[in-house]
Amino acid sequence: MPAYPTNPADELGGRLSAIPANTPAGAVASQLLAYFTSGDLAPGTRLPPERQLAQMLGTGRSAVREALAALEILGVVHIRPGSGTYLRASASELLPQTLSWGLMLGEQKVEDLVQIRAALEVLAAETAAHRAGPDNLIALQEHLTQMREHQNDYAAFVEADMLFHQEMATASGNHTLSGVLQSVRALLRIWVDRSISEEAEARDAIAEHEQVLQALTAHDPAAARSAMTSHMHTANKRLLDKDEPSVAADNHIHIPDLSAKDD
Template structure:
């Protein structure tokens, strides 16, 4: 059930609000068919293209979050980072915290179109994200990168947030592409 709700949240169909419940999003009827049609077209090159687009959108989201995040949103972002640190030995918990970290950045950017695009892209490449983090070295590196992104956003420095997210997306992309190549998709 938890994984199904997480998948629906990533697809942009529901909003999960800790302590409150799970709520259906209004635009879900428009987002789901598009996400499913994109998923049908995925191949190795299409996935590489999606990774490139996602990278740029993540950078833009980090830049906007540095300008717009509230103190409460920064606290949530910190909680997700702390959860990543606490779950280096539990890959699924780590990946879930990673996804929530990125989702919170998207929410903090306060741009619903950007958020919807990011959620669609994340859902399409999620299987590769899950496969790309498979050893302690990559998990530690990803945590360090997320920490730099958090620090830049928390200091409300859009340029630093941009640079930190670019660095993170570069290494995350390398892991994703290596995962694609090793699976011969």
């Protein structure tokens, strides 16, 4: 992979503007993102160290560190301990707009993303009911078992929940759908991580996932769509209830019909 120049300031001079030292990490990430998606850097490029980026931006290293960590979660960069930070080799054409939502998740973009995720999850479930193979069903059962075993360990529970949905998207056989869903889930991760905080909520979520898995196992697209629609309505309510009152005010999220009518 191409290494960054010895003096990155020569390469980025005039392209990264100094910002106030107390600028939030989101603003730092926004400026870095604008440059990373400009096309001037080759995929796989090793970026300057945090210290040099902080000097170039005129801000603190902690803000740069948090910004890079956020961009890694969103799939823009890859941080290799002991090696450096690299620009990822591929990105969706939707990346700039999708990531701009992610950098503004404190606003009502959260509700927009929740609605998008719900529609895509329903589509993934319906498609997976057609295409899920034995290996997919075994993996889904394993993730559901992990959810049952970690009802009191909410971090582990949420992780198993996320893996269940990822496997379901993989089972759909639609790689684009799976990739977009993964990006949307990453943007919502901070909210999803706190959406389960009581054992009763965990039990409800498990029951909802059981219904989805039963439909997938039966290869029943209509049942899978119905089960995932029901799960998304209750999951969204749990998620938005943990958010700001302005976003949580309307807990009913309309799920657009994205199914293929001619299947």
